[in-house]
Amino acid sequence: MKRIGQILLLALAALPAPALAQSATATGTVGVGGQVAPVCILGTPNPAVINLGTLANTSGARVGRIVTFSEQNVTLPSSFCNFAGSQLTVQATALLSTDDTTPPAGFARAVNYTASASGWAASNATVTTTALADGTAATATGTGSVQPLPKLADLLVTLSDFTVTGDAILVAGNYSGTIVVTLGPAAIP
């Protein structure tokens, strides 16, 4: 019986063919790779310009002083960041008279307002300008909370609460201000 067992072992050892068949298949691999850079895109502002018209009352008890304006809205459609951890910032500059002559007491050449950009993260980017009557300290910046995911959204910028320091009489002339909206990586704490 032991001898038969030895013969069987020899016979099995003499059959190399199955081992060859198992390694006969070959696999080649082409690795494919690429990357996408982190970017933020803001949609084109609509409208791009807000014309408030006449800023001062032309009659009545508040003649010469600022008009009460309704909220002004600007949309930035299809704005996006393709990465996690982005933040919205609004930099607003008060409306200033193009005539930069320092106004006399009781007059002002600056109109302040609040700008708030919403639609991005849990808290909006909001800022209120605090320009003095002579137009100094006209620019201020506000930042919203961090958006933790890639996001695609229509942003809304709302302008409100137009005021003049000391409710002074506005100097005649043309006024202009700017709001700069920035979408980018969250600031590193």
Added chain:
Amino acid sequence: MRKLLILAVPLALMASPAFAQSATGTVSIDGSVAGRCLFTTPSATISLGELALGGAGGTAGKLDTTKVDGQTRTLVGWCNSSAATMTVTTTELTNVASAATGFDNRVDYTATAVANAVNANDSSLTPASGTASAVGLFTGNIVVTLSASSTPNSALLVAGTYTGKVEVTLSPTV
């Protein structure tokens, strides 16, 4: 009577060739060659670069299909069996970063391998491998080409690194 004996001797001498007869022995030789396929150039890399469209228009941030479609690499190998087949298996390009509404983190494509003037292909849109094609006995190039790239929602691509692969399997038998 003496003369008869003399005649008998030559007859006996003529019979001697029957005792020197030739003999043939045969050694049979045989062997076999197992069906086999082998890649002598088994790997290559396609670096696609930036996958998203630039600019600020409506397509900004979406897949730039020109970066994927038409990309080609060549492997080299052979199969020694007329019954050999070739199969392509694609793995989609993916980004480990999470997607969100409006975004995709996956790029699909079709890969076509050509060897011995025979095509085999597979799309990463479906998980299964492509159909095996009878490539037969050959030696030479296996050209792999990418095409028909897309993203699941034609949406914006999440930033980050995307990786995938194409596997070409040569098998000596069906």
